[in-house]
Amino acid sequence: MDLSRLLKLLAVSFSELFAGVIADPYQLSIGDLAKCTETELRQKQAEIEQTAASVGYPTAEMVAIVIDIIIDRRSGVDYRDKTQRLYDRLNSIQAFTIFEMRVFSLIATDLTPKRFFKLYRKFAHDVQVLRDYMPGNLFETSLMIHMTALNQAVIWPKKLNVTDVWLTLEGIMRQPARRSNVEILLMQRFTGLLRTYLTMDSEVVAAEIGVFLMAAQQMGMREMTRNTGQTSLVAVWTRLQLSKQQLHAQKMA
Secondary structure, eight states: OOOOHHHHHHHHHHHHHIIIISSSTTTTTTTHHHHHHHHHHHHHHHHHHHHHHHOOTHHHHHHHHHHHHHHHHHHHHOHHHHHHHHHHHHHHHOOOHOOOOOHHHHHHHSHHHHHHHHHHHHHHHHHTTTTTOOHHHHHHHHHHHHHHHHHHIISSSSSOOOHHHHHHHHHOOOOHOOOOOOHHHHHHHEEEEHHHHHHHHHHHHHHHHHHHHHHHHHTTTTTEETTTEEEEEEHHHHHHHHHHHHHHHHHHH
16 A cells, blocks of 8 residues: 555544544534533533543643633633644644644634744645545635635735745645535635736736626625634735735745
């Protein structure tokens, strides 16, 4: 068996482990956890500690920190030290399973662009390994991460970085998707048009993007929202138009 096939099988095995083979709370559905009361979250934490003590799951500490962060966000408590611990752990891992991808989606908005894109590059590569094994909840995780990538690369920075922009566009374009994943397919169409716009000086492409955004508005998807995250496709398009010359200058430098 060749190495790539072996790695793929191992990745799928880990994905199954954390996507339903073992019981809650190790499935780590960020969306479901966010709906729990603090009492329910603390109860899950206690279950994790009890299970970890008897069985020894290596990810137990990460799940406990995730729950702490969710509670701290609600309370307005500083949780930067917890984000740091999760980042250090994710940064030390050579390859992401679905579990690590979910943890990444939780802390993505709290990371600096440099740290975010270091993990995003790993995510964009490793999600390809799961192309033939894509449980539904992974699409939600992927969508949240890609939304944050557009914010980190285009909307939030004072000055755009051409490497981050292209990494984001390529990462979204290569994201595995099914016909039912409407938001991801729409995002891929959008980023495909943006990529063409940035490589060609074409008013036709710009007009096509305008038509696309009108269609997205009719579908109620011009503003994409997941959990506490939001990304405006109009804001992405406007910023790239204003920064096109700057990106070209960086690319030529």
